[in-house]
Amino acid sequence: MGTLTRTISAFAICAMPTLALAECGGSFYNFKSGLKSEAVARGISAGTADAFLANVQQDAKVLRADRAQGVFQRPFIDFSRRLISQNRINAGQSNAGRYDAIFDQIEQRYGVDRHVLLAFWAFETDFGAFQGDFNTANALVTLAHDCRRPDLFRPQIFAAMELFATGNFDPMRTTGAWAGEIGMVQMLPQDILINGVDGDGDGAVSLKTSAPDALMSGGKMLQHLGWRADEPWLQEVTVPAQMDWALSGLNTTKSTADWQSLGVLARNGTLANLPASLILPQGHKGPAFLAYPNFSVYFEWNQSFTYVLTAAYFATRLAGAPVYDAGNPETGLNGDAMKQLQTKLQARGYDVGKIDGILGSGTRAAVQAEQMRLGLPADAWPTPTLLNQL
Numbered sequence: 001m002g003t004l005t006r007t008i009s010a011f012a013i014c015a016m017p018t019l020a021l022a023e024c025g026g027s028f029y030n031f032k033s034g035l036k037s038e039a040v041a042r043g044i045s046a047g048t049a050d051a052f053l054a055n056v057q058q059d060a061k062v063l064r065a066d067r068a069q070g071v072f073q074r075p076f077i078d079f080s081r082r083l084i085s086q087n088r089i090n091a092g093q094s095n096a097g098r099y100d101a102i103f104d105q106i107e108q109r110y111g112v113d114r115h116v117l118l119a120f121w122a123f124e125t126d127f128g129a130f131q132g133d134f135n136t137a138n139a140l141v142t143l144a145h146d147c148r149r150p151d152l153f154r155p156q157i158f159a160a161m162e163l164f165a166t167g168n169f170d171p172m173r174t175t176g177a178w179a180g181e182i183g184m185v186q187m188l189p190q191d192i193l194i195n196g197v198d199g200d201g202d203g204a205v206s207l208k209t210s211a212p213d214a215l216m217s218g219g220k221m222l223q224h225l226g227w228r229a230d231e232p233w234l235q236e237v238t239v240p241a242q243m244d245w246a247l248s249g250l251n252t253t254k255s256t257a258d259w260q261s262l263g264v265l266a267r268n269g270t271l272a273n274l275p276a277s278l279i280l281p282q283g284h285k286g287p288a289f290l291a292y293p294n295f296s297v298y299f300e301w302n303q304s305f306t307y308v309l310t311a312a313y314f315a316t317r318l319a320g321a322p323v324y325d326a327g328n329p330e331t332g333l334n335g336d337a338m339k340q341l342q343t344k345l346q347a348r349g350y351d352v353g354k355i356d357g358i359l360g361s362g363t364r365a366a367v368q369a370e371q372m373r374l375g376l377p378a379d380a381w382p383t384p385t386l387l388n389q390l
Contacts, residue, residue, distance in 0.1 A: 024150040028058055031145050035157060042158055048165045052137065055172060059138040063146060065178035073335040073357045076281035077326050080310040083123060084317065091127055092118045092318045095211075102199060102212045106219035111229020117218050119315040120185055120301070128184040131208060136160065137171035140180040140189075156180055159189035168192075168205065176208075183207025184214035187221065195221040225300040231274060233294035234312040236267045236324050239284065246378035248278040249368060250291065250361070259290065268322060281309055283381030286329030289313070305361060330383050338363075341382050344390045345370065 024031070032053045039049040074082065096103065096118060103114035125131045140160060143153040160180075163169035169189070176182040182192065187207060196205035197220050199212030207214045240263035247254070247262070256271040264278060265271075276290040289309070298308040313324065333341060335357035342352045342363055350366035359367075364380040371378040374389050 024145055024147040028145060032056065032141070035141070035144075035154075039158055039161055044158060044161050044165065048161055052161045052164050052171050053141075056137050056141045058145065059134065059142045062134060062139045062142045062178045065134075066143065066146070066148070073338065073359075074306065075329075075332050075359075076287065076306055076309055077329070079306045080313060083310055084314050088122050088126075088314075089317065092122055095121070095127055096318070099211060099215065102215055105199075106216060109216075110219040110223040110227070112219040112222045112227050113233075113315070113319070115315040115318040116222070116227075116233065116312075117185070117215055118318050119311050120218060121215070122314065123307075123311055124181075124186040125184050128211065128214070131175070131183065131186075132177035132181070133175050134178045135172075136169075136174045136176045136180055136182060136189075139176075139178055143179065153180065156189050159193050162193055163189055168196075183217075184211060185218040187214075187217060191221050192217070195224060222297060222301075225297050227297050228294055231294050232272050232292050233298070234292065234309075234316055235269075235271065235276075235290050236313075236316070236321065237264050237271075237278070237288050237290050238267050238325075239264055239278070239280075239288045243284075244378075245280070245284050246368060246372055248280045248284070248378075249364065249380055250277045250279070250296075251365070253277050256290070264288075264290070267325065279309065280379045280381065281306070282327075282329035282332065283383075284377055284379040286327045286381070287324045288327075289324075305359070305364070330381065330385075333382050333384065333387060337384070337387060338382065341367075341387050341390070344387070348390075 036046065036049040036053060040046050096114060103117070106112055106117065107114060121127050137160060140153055140157045144150050144157055160169050160171070164171060174182065177186055181188055184207060187195070192205065192207065195217050196207070197213060197216035198205050199214075199216030200210050202210070205213050205217065207217060243262055253275045256273060256276055259276060259278065260271065271290065272292060274292045276292050279289045279291050281287060295312055298312055302308055302311070317323070338357040338359065339355050342355045342357070345352050345363065345366040346355065348370070350362070350369070352363045352366055353360060359382065363382070367382045367386065368378050368380040370390065371380070371386060374386070376386060376389075
């Protein structure tokens with residue numbers, strides 16, 4: 001699952017030196033020559049760059065995987081039920097006990113709750129069982145050569161070269177996800193350079209074979225991405241039958257006292273005394289959550305709203321939260337209808353990104369704006385009623 005969803009973290013990109021990027025596309029041979037020139041300019045030896053690139057080839061399977069993101073067209077309830085099984089919950093609990101001492105160290109050193117890492121570990125590789133078999137060097141160079149997102153993947157090539165120079169990457173044998181992530185929690189080369197930790201004390205950082213190394217490294221990465229120690233990330237809430245639904249969404253933040261005054265209450269326990277946003281993934285008649293500041297860090301790991309919310313919710317389940325109340329959400333749109341909606345919204349001047357049938361942040365914002373204009377409940381959940389009125 002993780003190989004379909006992992007994206008490049010903003011931290012990883014910002015950490016790289018800024019150099020002018022060569023053109024993407026064109027001759028693959030010439031493109032590799034350009035990579036060598038840039039590698040040398042970055043301080044990597046010509047011999048290292050030559051040896052790294054010598055056998056790198058384009059991988060058509062990588063490009064097909066990059067285009068095949070249809071799973072994200074599923075709404076939150078379907079998506080989360082697909083990913084969260086009793087087997088995964090049981091395995092999470094088992095691994096929590098098995099690596100209890102490691103998680104203690106992570107929580108003390110990096111302030112990252114063990115259940116957050118357990119959820120990522122489960123979704124990314126099923127606790128290390130499925131780490132991907134794509135050649136990582138081929139994947140990174142293929143995606144950098146491709147002109148869809150070259151700026152995201154090109155810096156990772158030079159990070160992989162640095163790992164190669166220290167004996168921690170083999171361009172012929174290192175494998176992972178189609179987007180270049182490696183190991184049990186699927187980290188990119190730059191993330192490994194910055195955040196790799198020898199968790200088991202054997203003198204090496206082995207993210208593919210050592211759970212302590214992978215978990216400690218993941219914890220350090222989340223800390224660098226801004227994780228706040230000893231704070232929650234997500235909590236299920238109940239909402240009143242009527243309120244100003246335009247207040248929902250990640251762009252609006254209120255104190256929990258303000259949310260309580262509006263009738264938003266914790267479904268279990270009490271609300272944290274932190275700023276929070278009200279999330280209604282399938283509208284005001286479906287599940288409801290308050291997202292606390294740590295929730296934003298999830299988007300540095302992955303940019304899919306549905307994946308992020310599911311991972312954050314699964315972490316709360318592993319920590320003991322009950323199954324969410326699915327409610328009775330209004331019927332949504334299938335992939336083709338969502339593309340029609342995105343096309344109409346784009347024609348009205350909204351930036352919805354790629355017309356892909358996925359309810360991302362840009363589409364949500366546009367839907368909410370149009371709902372307000374049309375006098376519909378502005379909960380950012382697109383329905384056939386909205387599509388018809390447009």
